[in-house]
Amino acid sequence: MTRDRPRPVPIDTAKGKVDYDILPSLVGYNLPRAQIAVFAKFATAVAEHQLTPGQFGVLTLIGANPGLTQSALAKAVGIERSTMVAVIDGLQRAGLVERRPSPIDRRSYALALTGAGQKITETLKNLVADHENRVLSDFSDSERDTLISLLQRLVGNC
Amino acid sequence: MTRDRPRPVPIDTAKGKVDYDILPSLVGYNLPRAQIAVFAKFATAVAEHQLTPGQFGVLTLIGANPGLTQSALAKAVGIERSTMVAVIDGLQRAGLVERRPSPIDRRSYALALTGAGQKITETLKNLVADHENRVLSDFSDSERDTLISLLQRLVGNC
Numbered sequence: 001m002t003r004d005r006p007r008p009v010p011i012d013t014a015k016g017k018v019d020y021d022i023l024p025s026l027v028g029y030n031l032p033r034a035q036i037a038v039f040a041k042f043a044t045a046v047a048e049h050q051l052t053p054g055q056f057g058v059l060t061l062i063g064a065n066p067g068l069t070q071s072a073l074a075k076a077v078g079i080e081r082s083t084m085v086a087v088i089d090g091l092q093r094a095g096l097v098e099r100r101p102s103p104i105d106r107r108s109y110a111l112a113l114t115g116a117g118q119k120i121t122e123t124l125k126n127l128v129a130d131h132e133n134r135v136l137s138d139f140s141d142s143e144r145d146t147l148i149s150l151l152q153r154l155v156g157n158c
Numbered sequence: 159m160t161r162d163r164p165r166p167v168p169i170d171t172a173k174g175k176v177d178y179d180i181l182p183s184l185v186g187y188n189l190p191r192a193q194i195a196v197f198a199k200f201a202t203a204v205a206e207h208q209l210t211p212g213q214f215g216v217l218t219l220i221g222a223n224p225g226l227t228q229s230a231l232a233k234a235v236g237i238e239r240s241t242m243v244a245v246i247d248g249l250q251r252a253g254l255v256e257r258r259p260s261p262i263d264r265r266s267y268a269l270a271l272t273g274a275g276q277k278i279t280e281t282l283k284n285l286v287a288d289h290e291n292r293v294l295s296d297f298s299d300s301e302r303d304t305l306i307s308l309l310q311r312l313v314g315n316c
Contacts, residue, residue, distance in 0.1 A: 018234045021222035022283060023215060026290055027305060028200050033236075034309040035193040037316035042186050057181060064179035076176045078191075125180060132184055135315050143308060144185065150297070150305045151188040157293050158195035 027154070042131050049120060049127075050094070056128065058087055059113065059121045062097060067110040069102060096120060185312070200289050207278060207285075208252070214286065216245055217271065217279040220255060225268040227260060254278060 023029040039053065046053055054077075061076055062068055068076075074084035088111065091097040096117035099109035113121060136144055181187040197211065204211055212235075219234055220226055226234075232242035246269065249255040254275035257267035271279060294302055 018219065018226070018230065019222040020234075021218050022286075023218060024310075025306070026286065027294060027302065027309075028196055028211070028286065028290060029215070030306050030309040030313075031189075031193050031196055034312040035189050037313045038186055038189055041316055053186070057187070060179050060181060061176065064177040068176070072176065076178075128180075128184065128186065132186060135312060136185060137315065138311065139308070146304060147185060147308045147312075148183070148188050150301060150308075151185075151192040152182075153296065154192040154293060154305075155188075155195045157295065158199055 031154075038135055041135070042128070045127055045131055046124060049124060051120070051124065055087065055091060056121075056124050058084075058091065059096060059117060060125065062111045063113050063118060063121045066112045067103075069105065069108040069110060071108060073111065091117070189312075196293055199293070200286070203285055203289055204282060207282060209278070209282065213245065213249060214279075214282050216242075216249065217254065217275060218283065220269045221271050221276060221279045224270045225261075227263065227266040227268060229266060231269065249275070 043053055046056055051059075057077060058073065061073060065073075070084050070088055071081050073088075074081040077084065079087075088097055088099065092099060095114055098112050098114055098117075100112060102108045102110040139147070201211055204214055209217075215235060216231065219231060223231075228242050228246055229239050231246075232239040235242065237245075246255055246257070250257060254272055256270050256272055256275075258270060260266045260268040297305070
């Protein structure tokens with residue numbers, strides 16, 4: 001240790017004495033922490049059905065938009081078309097999604113849920129609603145709406 | 159196409175006619191979208207200084223808590239100690255962090271920023287503040303506080 005530097009002060013983290021400086025005042029610090037916390041529990045719940053949160057989103061969109069093409073779906077989710085093709089391959093192998101010839105474009109497929117796909121999507125929607133209610137148990141309806149609206153404004157600003 | 163199924167309705171995503179069903183009403187849908195959007199720009203800005211957002215967080219904590227041990231830092235950040243050792247290795251190689259003998263525990267190191275580390279941490283703090291102000295340009299102070307407080311409550315609920 002050199003003499004011209006202040007001696008390090010031992011930090012007692014057991015007593016929570018770490019100084020987080022500007023971090024707690026940053027949305028950019030709190031946002032990923034919240035995302036990690038909420039996602040971990042949700043992913044665990046969905047995994048019991050051998051699915052990921054991303055697959056749940058895709059199933060929900062196909063269920064709400066039967067006939068959607070892979071390209072349109074990729075665009076709606078915001079991922080590359082090639083990635084979406086792999087996602088649909090997996091869901092088709094699992095017997096949850098069907099590719100049918102598109103009535104408007106021979107080069108693309110119209111996607112639809114199978115009976116099993118519809119069933120698991122309904123199950124997952126209920127599970128997701130339960131998860132949200134648990135995570136937001138102490139939020140008023142107005143606080144929930146405020147959070148969602150502020151998050152959407154953030155997305156719009158980026 | 160079988161006859162007993164409804165014919166898929168082509169979706170015109172160009173006109174934004176995809177039905178997102180329950181997704182936009184879910185915090186679990188809006189949270190990762192906001193996280194991805196905010197993080198992408200921030201990571202790009204920090205990368206110009208050859209650092210990641212995670213490294214910025216670590217530098218800030220060491221700067222605010224000189225003498226912090228690697229274990230205490232890992233705990234404060236919420237990652238494994240072994241992962242933190244690798245992070246510190248990288249920051250030490252870059253000449254930004256020093257490991258000094260701990261005055262309270264021979265088996266651990268007390269961490270401190272070097273002069274270069276202090277300089278870049280200050281630069282990054284300003285850059286991060288600018289980034290936050292840009293992303294939150296249309297947020298009032300009260301809205302910014304509300305967002306952070308709601309995100310922190312989410313973390314507390316998980």
